[in-house]
Structure formats: structure tokens, C-alpha cells
Amino acid sequence: MQKVFGGLFVAVGILVAGLSGLCTILMFTESSSPETYTAESLGIVAIFGGIPFITGATFIWLGTYLIKNASTD
Numbered sequence: 001m002q003k004v005f006g007g008l009f010v011a012v013g014i015l016v017a018g019l020s021g022l023c024t025i026l027m028f029t030e031s032s033s034p035e036t037y038t039a040e041s042l043g044i045v046a047i048f049g050g051i052p053f054i055t056g057a058t059f060i061w062l063g064t065y066l067i068k069n070a071s072t073d
Helices: 002-029 039-068
Strands: none
Touching: 002 039
């Protein structure tokens, strides 16, 4: 059962981290020019893109931990 939950955590983590990373990249590529990036805009991106990315990475780590430590009963 641990392997099933581990696999679910990995799948959800990949989706969350991947989509938040793609959203962050899209936000930067749609900007008019790189010279318009300010510390404020980078902070906003870090909050709205970084927190979900860290959450997804944590789910991936937790899922791999559960899979590796699953009992073979």
C-alpha cells in the first residue's frame, strides 16, 4: 500500500512542480523585455511560482521515500 501512495505522491508532485514551473517560464517569456524585470516582479514570481514548486518537489521526495521504504509483506 505504501508503494501505491508513494506513486500517487510522485505523480501529483510532478504535476504540481511541472505546471508551476511552466507557468513561471510562460510568465517571463510573455514579458515585453528582460530589462523590465524588477525585484518586485521577481519576488511575486518567487511567491506564486516558488511555493507550489517547492510543494511539488516535497511530494516527489515524500513519494520516493515511501516507495524505497515500503515493506515487502
